[in-house]
Amino acid sequence: MRHWFIDQIPMPRRRPERRRATHPRGRRDARNAPCVRACVALCAALLLLGPPLVAASAHTAGPSDAAGAESGGFVLAGVGFAHPTGLLYDPQADLYLVANNNGMPLAKDDNGFISRVSTAGEIIDLLWINGDDPAVTLHGPGGMAFQGDELLVADGQVVRRFERTTGTPRGFIILPGARSAIHLAPAPDGTVYASDHATNQIYRIEQGEARVALAGDQLHGPNGLAVTSERILFTTFNGKQIIARTAGEEDEVLWTLPHGRLYGLILLEDGSALTASWQTGALFRCAPSGEITIWRDGIAGPSAICHDPVHQRLLLLHYKDDKLEALPFEG
Numbered sequence: 620m621r622h623w624f625i626d627q628i629p630m631p632r633r634r635p636e637r638r639r640a641t642h643p644r645g646r647r648d649a650r651n652a653p654c655v656r657a658c659v660a661l662c663a664a665l666l667l668l669g670p671p672l673v674a675a676s677a678h679t680a681g682p683s684d685a686a687g688a689e690s691g692g693f694v695l696a697g698v699g700f701a702h703p704t705g706l707l708y709d710p711q712a713d714l715y716l717v718a719n720n721n722g723m724p725l726a727k728d729d730n731g732f733i734s735r736v737s738t739a740g741e742i743i744d745l746l747w748i749n750g751d752d753p754a755v756t757l758h759g760p761g762g763m764a765f766q767g768d769e770l771l772v773a774d775g776q777v778v779r780r781f782e783r784t785t786g787t788p789r790g791f792i793i794l795p796g797a798r799s800a801i802h803l804a805p806a807p808d809g810t811v812y813a814s815d816h817a818t819n820q821i822y823r824i825e826q827g828e829a830r831v832a833l834a835g836d837q838l839h840g841p842n843g844l845a846v847t848s849e850r851i852l853f854t855t856f857n858g859k860q861i862i863a864r865t866a867g868e869e870d871e872v873l874w875t876l877p878h879g880r881l882y883g884l885i886l887l888e889d890g891s892a893l894t895a896s897w898q899t900g901a902l903f904r905c906a907p908s909g910e911i912t913i914w915r916d917g918i919a920g921p922s923a924i925c926h927d928p929v930h931q932r933l934l935l936l937h938y939k940d941d942k943l944e945a946l947p948f949e950g
Contacts, residue, residue, distance in 0.1 A: 703937075705923055707764070724775070725798070762923070771811055811823075842856040851863070876905070878896040881896055902915040921937070926950070
C-alpha cells in the first residue's frame with residue numbers, strides 16, 4: 620500500500636558528480652558570422668535601454684526573504700541539500716543539523732545524510748553523517764533529538780544513534796511495528812518520543828529501548844510531536860487537528876486548522892503552537908484563545924520547523940526546493 624506522503628515526493632536526486640565540461644574545438648563556420656554580428660548589435664542596444672521592467676506582484680503577510688536577511692535570518696539553497704526532512708538546533712555546538720532524505724522515504728538505499736550548518740547560514744559539513752560511508756547506515760533520516768550525549772535520528776522502522784559531537788554511529792533502536800517514523804521530540808524527563816503516522820503509533824524511547832505509548836485510529840496519523848511534563852501533543856497527518864493526551868484522560872482537540880497534512884509542532888512560552896501544512900505550504904500560529912493565523916506561506920513542502928530561542932529565529936525546511944530558511948522570531 621502506497622502512502623499519500625510518498626506519492627507527493629519527487630524521484631530521488633543523487634548528489635551530482637563534478638565533471639569538467641568539454642567542448643569540441645574547431646574553426647567557426649563563416650556562415651554564422653552575420654548571426655554573431657546581429658547578436659552583438661542587439662546586446663548593445665539592450666545595454667543602452669537599461670534593465671527591463673519587472674511587473675509588480677502582491678506580497679503575502681509575513682516576513683520576506685529580504686527582511687530575514689536584514690534582521691539576522693538567512694536563506695540557504697543550492698548548496699547540496701537533497702530532500703531535507705529533519706531540522707535541529709544544537710545549543711551546545713551552536714549550530715543547526717539538517718537531515719537529508721535524498722530519495723524515497725521508505726527506500727533502503729543507504730544514501731541519506733546529515734549536514735551541519737552554522738548560525739551564520741554557512742555549510743560547515745554537508746556530509747557530516749553520510750550513508751555512503753561504509754561505517755554508517757542511514758536510509759531516510761527525518762526528525763532528530765538529543766538524548767544525553769547521543770543524537771537520535773528517525774529512520775523509518777528504527778531510530779539511529781550517533782555520538783553527539785563526532786557523529787560516530789552507536790547502533791539503532793527498533794520501533795516495534797513501525798513503518799514510517801518521521802518525527803522525534805524530547806520530554807523533560809530525558810525520554811524521547813517518536814511518531815509514525817503510517818501505523819497510528821507514538822513510541823517512548825528510554826534507556827536504549829522503545830515501547831508503544833499511544834496507538835489507535837483515533838490518533839488520525841500522529842506526525843508532529845511536542846511533550847511536556849503533563850501531556851503529549853501531536854498533529855494529525857490524516858486530519859487537521861492538534862491533539863493533547865493527558866495520562867488517564869480522553870484526548871483533547873486543542874485546535875482544528877483550516878488545512879491538513881500537518882508537519883512539525885512547536886510549543887511557545889505564551890501557550891501558542893506552531894505547525895505547518897504540507898497540503899498548502901502554510902505555517903500556522905495557534906493562540907491559546909483559539910485564534911489561528913497564517914504566519915508564513917509559500918513554503919515548498921514544509922517538512923520540518925525548528926525554533927532557535929538563542930538567536931530568536933524560526934527555521935523552515937522547503938523540501939521541494941532543497942532550501943533552509945531562517946527568519947527572525949521573538950516568540
